[in-house]
Amino acid sequence: MDYEPISVALKFGFLAVLYLFLLWIAASARKDLKRNRGGDFDSDATIGAVPAGSYDAWLVVVRGGGLEAGTRFDVFGGVTLGRSADADVSFTDRYASGLHARLYPRGDRYFLEDMNSTNGTLLDGGAVTSEAEVRDGSMIEIGDTAFRFELDRQ
Amino acid sequence: MSASRNRELLALVPVALLLTIGFAAVFAQNDNQLTNLSLSYGLYFLAICLATHIYIRIRLPNADPYLFPLMALLTAVGLVMLYRLDSELGNELARDQANWFVLGLILFAVVVHFFKDYSVLERYRYTIALISLALLLAPRLPLIGSQVNGAYLGISIGPISFQPAELAKIGIVIFLASYLREHRELLVVGARRILGITFPPLKHLGPLLVVWGAAMFMLIFIRDLGSSLMFFAAFLALIYVATGRLSFVVIGMAMFLAGAWVIYNTVPHVTDRVDIWLDPYQDPSAAGYQILQSMFAMADGGLFGEGFAQAMVVIPGTDAPLLPAAQTDLIYTLITSELGLFGACAVIAIYLLIAARGFKVALMANDGFSKLLATGLTTVFAFQAFVIIGGVTRVIPLTGVTLPLVSYGGSSILANFILLALLLLISDRARREAREGI
Numbered sequence: 001m002d003y004e005p006i007s008v009a010l011k012f013g014f015l016a017v018l019y020l021f022l023l024w025i026a027a028s029a030r031k032d033l034k035r036n037r038g039g040d041f042d043s044d045a046t047i048g049a050v051p052a053g054s055y056d057a058w059l060v061v062v063r064g065g066g067l068e069a070g071t072r073f074d075v076f077g078g079v080t081l082g083r084s085a086d087a088d089v090s091f092t093d094r095y096a097s098g099l100h101a102r103l104y105p106r107g108d109r110y111f112l113e114d115m116n117s118t119n120g121t122l123l124d125g126g127a128v129t130s131e132a133e134v135r136d137g138s139m140i141e142i143g144d145t146a147f148r149f150e151l152d153r154q
Numbered sequence: 155m156s157a158s159r160n161r162e163l164l165a166l167v168p169v170a171l172l173l174t175i176g177f178a179a180v181f182a183q184n185d186n187q188l189t190n191l192s193l194s195y196g197l198y199f200l201a202i203c204l205a206t207h208i209y210i211r212i213r214l215p216n217a218d219p220y221l222f223p224l225m226a227l228l229t230a231v232g233l234v235m236l237y238r239l240d241s242e243l244g245n246e247l248a249r250d251q252a253n254w255f256v257l258g259l260i261l262f263a264v265v266v267h268f269f270k271d272y273s274v275l276e277r278y279r280y281t282i283a284l285i286s287l288a289l290l291l292a293p294r295l296p297l298i299g300s301q302v303n304g305a306y307l308g309i310s311i312g313p314i315s316f317q318p319a320e321l322a323k324i325g326i327v328i329f330l331a332s333y334l335r336e337h338r339e340l341l342v343v344g345a346r347r348i349l350g351i352t353f354p355p356l357k358h359l360g361p362l363l364v365v366w367g368a369a370m371f372m373l374i375f376i377r378d379l380g381s382s383l384m385f386f387a388a389f390l391a392l393i394y395v396a397t398g399r400l401s402f403v404v405i406g407m408a409m410f411l412a413g414a415w416v417i418y419n420t421v422p423h424v425t426d427r428v429d430i431w432l433d434p435y436q437d438p439s440a441a442g443y444q445i446l447q448s449m450f451a452m453a454d455g456g457l458f459g460e461g462f463a464q465a466m467v468v469i470p471g472t473d474a475p476l477l478p479a480a481q482t483d484l485i486y487t488l489i490t491s492e493l494g495l496f497g498a499c500a501v502i503a504i505y506l507l508i509a510a511r512g513f514k515v516a517l518m519a520n521d522g523f524s525k526l527l528a529t530g531l532t533t534v535f536a537f538q539a540f541v542i543i544g545g546v547t548r549v550i551p552l553t554g555v556t557l558p559l560v561s562y563g564g565s566s567i568l569a570n571f572i573l574l575a576l577l578l579l580i581s582d583r584a585r586r587e588a589r590e591g592i
Contacts, residue, residue, distance in 0.1 A: 010179035011461045014172060015493060018500045021168040021227070025220050025507055028161070032514065 056152040057110055059103070065091030065145035075149075078104030080115075081142065095119040095143025103134065103149075110134045110151065119143060158219040158585075159211045165223035166207060169230055170200035176234030179462035184241050199230065206259050210578065213266050216585040217578040218515055224508050225559055225574050229255050229567070231501065232560035235488055238463045239481050247481055247562050254564040258571035265575035272579050276523055279332040286325030287368075289318035294375055316565035319381045320556070323534050324573055326385060330365070330392050331526035338396035338522070365389045366406065370413045377423045379414070380541040380553025384534060386410050391533040392526055395516070431551035444478045448546045451477055451484075451491040452498075459494030481562040483554060487546050501560070502543065509536040515577055518584040528580045531573050 057075040061067045073079065079088035084098035097117040104111060113131040114121040121128045122141040134140065136151040174196030181192055203226050210217060233255070237248035269275065275282065292309045308317050365386070372382040390406045393399075418428050426441065434442030434449075451465060465488060469476050477484050490498040512532025519525045538558050545552035556566040 007179050007182045007461050007463075010175055010182060011459065011493065014175045014179065014462075015458065015496050015500070017168055017172055017175065019496075021165070021172070022500060022503050022507065025165070025224065026503075028220070029507065029510055029514070 057105070058150045058152075059089060059140070059147045060150055062139070062146040062148050064143070065093050065096075067091050067145075075103055075105075075110070078102065081140075081147075082115075082117075089147075091145055093143040093145045096145065100142050101128070101140075103140075110149070112138075112140060117142075156211075156215065158217075159207075159215060162210070162219040162223060163204075163207055165220060166200065166203045166226065169223055169227045170196050170203065172227065173199050173230040173234060176230070176462065177237060180234065180238045180241060183461065183463035199233075202256060202259065206262070209263055209266075213270075214578050214582040216589065217582040218511055218585070221508065221511050221515075221574060221577055221581070224504055224511070225570070228501075228504055228559035231489065231504075232485065232557075232562070234462070235485055235492075235560070236481055236562055238492075239467065239488070241463065242467055245481075250564070251562055251567070254567040257564070258567040261568055262571040262575045265572050266579060269576070269579060272527075272576060273523060275328050275527075276332040276335075279329045282325045283329035286322040286329065289322040289325070290372060291375065292318050317556070317563065318565070319376070319378075320563075320565040320569035321572075323381075323385065323388075323538075324531070324569060324576070327388055327392075327530035327534055328527065330389055331523055331530050334392055334396040335522040335526055366409050366413065369410065370417065373414065373417050373424065374421055377421065378553050378555070379424060379427065379551055380545065380555040383410075383550070384537045384541055384555065387537045388530050388534040392530050395529045396522075396526060427551045427553070431548060434548070444484070445546070445548060445552050447477055448484050448487040448552075449548065451487050452547070455491040455494040455498070457494050457496060459490070459492045459497055462492055465491035482556055483542070483552065483561075484546055485561050486543050486557050489560075502539075505536055505539040505558075508532075512536075512577055515581040515584065518588060519580055520584060520587055524580045524584065528577060531577055535570065535573060 059073040059075055059079070059081075061069050061071040061073075063069055073089050080099055080102045081087055081089045081091075081096075082098050082100040083093065083096040084090065087099055095118075097115075097119070099115050100117040101112060101114050101121045104113070110133070111131045112121065112123055112128055112134045114128045119142075122139075123132050123134065124139050125141075126132075134149045134151075136149065138149040140147045140149060174192050177192035177195050181189055203222075206222065210222065229251075233248055233251055236251050240246060240248050295309070308315050369382045369386040369389075372385065373379060376382070386406070390403045393406065394403045418424050429436065430441050430445065434445045436442060438446055454460060454465065465477075467477050467480050467488070468474060477487060480488050486498070486501065489501055493500075509532055512528060512535070516525045516528035516532065519528055535558055538555055541550065541553060542555050542557045542561075544550040545555075556563050558570050559567060
């Protein structure tokens, strides 16, 4: 077999350029995937195209907290919940901490975070450790107070 | 989004560079010299790609930036391999293929021009389906039909011959996408669970049975396991995307396997093909020759291959082929033999990246038809690559479909550039709407 150095060099050159090219495309494709996550069949919103918190979302009081059941709080851009007067959603509950939890949008979804409260936060009956995604109809319970989360996706 | 167009432009440069290196290597091997002819071939190729790029920049400014360079790369690999075969066999396949490439890009431009609003395709879905079926059956017609190795895949009218299945695959995907977009709710709503498996309602099982029947029919009449597998896989992918029910896919695969088993036992040609696949040594000098030589040639390649133009294609001192149909069926074998495991993996990686980009287009699309169409086109393209690569590596029985854009063949090139045009149209619309925040 004839091993011309030049054709061996060209072969390896070909493979090297080919792999570098493919790696470059794969890297860009991965960046794309990170940017856009999720999406289901008929999602009328394009994945990744929706500005943060552009959906209307509300917290509706179900019981307790010294609030009237059915009271609606707009969650536009995120809110804090707690006993303190500084909290966006302020309520009276002996088990609630001053700034107990917060609710905020990321992409087109909303998340609940417990802010190191003394007695913890329940989301749909389960304790929230760091953060958890809230969905339309989710129940958020702090002490004796309960809120229902409503998400309006037109 | 001119940023994505600039990335497309940037990506075309290495593609042209690869073509140049490939040609240079073939020249160096054959004539022991480096001529600047390879450079001018590379520049020609770059010029053609640039013209297409400018057209895309004007007409589809938001389209996916990588699909076109990746497909051009496949064509470039194919051209190098065909040129390498020409120098040994004395054909002019590479020149023909280059002409088909230019024609394919012209057809691409025509499709982009006339189907900017591709939803019109939905309106003509039954016409498209009928034409596609007619195309599929045409090879069985007397006079124009032609049989190759027992499978009816090509038709020839005078000097022109082409493989109608290549075009039919696009038509059938358009039909299925449009049909499932309209009927997907029906398939899901009435579904019942029996023994933990979700069955679609019986009266809506009709389409599933019809497509299954069509695939079986193709297997009997066209006698090509590969293309019937390809169509059925695209259909199952579409039904999965449309309904989100894995059970439909499982039921469909079970039906296909059962049907294929029956046909294996009844249609002699299919029996032969499967038997040769299971045991090529039963007839090593005739029926098993192609697949056995394919395996040996790939083994010869090793990790990095023997180098361009160094694989043995004809038996030395004779004209008898050592790799039968190296320009079509066995082109993947040739690549493996000359560029080794690394080269072969790179080729598979190109198909994977195209599939990833295609599904990305489907994810980004906003309406059901676009999503299904992009999914179907991507699946059929990727599955075609699987069917032929699986065939030459003896994963599945070897069949006569082409390795998309790499194998020699005008109809394959034309059909795949129509497919590219549709994918880019969907992508352009989806990304434009995403940018405008609809």
